[in-house]
Amino acid sequence: MENAHLKGRRAVVTGGARGMGYAVAKRYLEQGASVSLWDLDEAGLSQAANSLSSLGTVSYQQVDVSNFDEVEAAARQAGETLGGVELLVNAAGVAGATAPVTDYPNDVWHQVMDVNLNGIFYCCKTIVPMMQSANYGRIVNIASIAGKEGNPNASAYSASKAGLIGLTKSLGKELATTNICVNVICPAVIDTEMLKDVADTHIAYMLSKIPMGRMGSVDEIANLVEFLSSEGCSYSTGAVYDLSGGRATY
Numbered sequence: 001m002e003n004a005h006l007k008g009r010r011a012v013v014t015g016g017a018r019g020m021g022y023a024v025a026k027r028y029l030e031q032g033a034s035v036s037l038w039d040l041d042e043a044g045l046s047q048a049a050n051s052l053s054s055l056g057t058v059s060y061q062q063v064d065v066s067n068f069d070e071v072e073a074a075a076r077q078a079g080e081t082l083g084g085v086e087l088l089v090n091a092a093g094v095a096g097a098t099a100p101v102t103d104y105p106n107d108v109w110h111q112v113m114d115v116n117l118n119g120i121f122y123c124c125k126t127i128v129p130m131m132q133s134a135n136y137g138r139i140v141n142i143a144s145i146a147g148k149e150g151n152p153n154a155s156a157y158s159a160s161k162a163g164l165i166g167l168t169k170s171l172g173k174e175l176a177t178t179n180i181c182v183n184v185i186c187p188a189v190i191d192t193e194m195l196k197d198v199a200d201t202h203i204a205y206m207l208s209k210i211p212m213g214r215m216g217s218v219d220e221i222a223n224l225v226e227f228l229s230s231e232g233c234s235y236s237t238g239a240v241y242d243l244s245g246g247r248a249t250y
């Protein structure tokens, strides 16, 4: 812990009940940060907080990131509990349907946009002022290679993640002189429970595009998030980082 380079930092991690969010929260705690886990899944949150509690200060809040009032209340609460927030990782997300545009259900389209894009706007909008007060911040958004390339039969997901890349670039420039860096990661396929909501044929399609021929792990996500959350990440903002086993070509 002596060399922990996130010592004293205060963090909100959305989607923290499981998957990438959980792995990032664990890494943050190991590196000395205190963490507020945000998620829809209350049972998952409580279980996650229990299993992480031996590593450091961890609290949780049940929040639907697609609901602005809930996000605003959670941000206020996190500010009080942690005493401020300098790190934000937006990992909450949903996959939506696997269907062509012509059959894509309107309600699922809207839900995917509400969670994957509007939700991250709400979290940034309510948490950035605390970073501005601290004169320091690091935001890491989790988009997807689908947002750069567009996966067939995943139009809402691809569009929401492309929107998130645009939001990151815009916010990064807005905050460029404030010591707050905003970056986005585009993973290819990562081995998490989210894949249970994705058709096997679609997973096979995505894997076939990856030169390394394998899924990534949540630890590999945490490695990059750890760097992007550190003081060492001081000259990179509004940037798109690939974690795609070689799939991304630009």
Ligand SMILES: NC(=O)c1ccc[n+]([C@@H]2O[C@H](COP(=O)([O-])OP(=O)(O)OC[C@H]3O[C@@H](n4cnc5c(N)ncnc54)[C@H](O)[C@@H]3O)[C@@H](O)[C@H]2O)c1
Pocket: 014, 015, 016, 017, 018, 019, 020, 021, 038, 039, 040, 041, 044, 063, 064, 065, 066, 090, 091, 092, 093, 094, 095, 115, 119, 142, 143, 144, 145, 186, 187, 188, 189, 190, 191, 192, 193, 194, 195
């Ligand atoms: N797994 C992959 O292959 C992959 C690839 C690229 C990008 N991503 C993205 O990475 C992020 C994390 O994915 P994961 O694989 O860890 O998924 P996951 O399904 O394991 O975890 C996502 C978490 O988000 C929470 N969540 C969903 N909707 C929410 C809402 N409205 N409010 C609050 N919390 C909500 C879920 O309860 C869950 O705990 C997502 O944004 C996902 O789109 C995943």
